Amino acid sequence: MHKAIARAQARLTAKPKPKAKPTPTENAPLSNCIGLGFARTKMRYTGTAIAGVVLNHKSGYEPVRRDNLQAAHEAAKMRR
Numbered sequence: 001m002h003k004a005i006a007r008a009q010a011r012l013t014a015k016p017k018p019k020a021k022p023t024p025t026e027n028a029p030l031s032n033c034i035g036l037g038f039a040r041t042k043m044r045y046t047g048t049a050i051a052g053v054v055l056n057h058k059s060g061y062e063p064v065r066r067d068n069l070q071a072a073h074e075a076a077k078m079r080r
Contacts, residue, residue, distance in 0.1 A: 051066045054075035064072040 049065055051064045051069065051072065053061050054064055054072060056062055056075060056078065
C-alpha cells in the first residue's frame with residue numbers, strides 16, 4: 001500500500017516534460033496567394049442557346065437547347 005502512495009506522490013511532483021521543438025514549417029511565413037498570379041475569374045454562361053438542364057440518371061445532368069425542346073419532354077418522361 002505504501003508503494004502505491006509513493007508512486008502517486010512521485011507522479012504528482014514530477015517535472016513536466018519539455019515541449020517538442022517546432023518544425024521549420026510551423027514557423028514558415030504564410031501567403032494568401034497561390035503561385036505567382038491571381039485567382040481566375042469565375043466563368044458564367046450568358047448566352048441564350050441553352051434553355052435549361054435536365055437530370056437523366058443519378059448525377060447525369062445534360063443541357064437542353066432551345067431549338068430542341070423535345071429532348072426536355074423526353075427527359076421528363078424518362079423513368080428515374
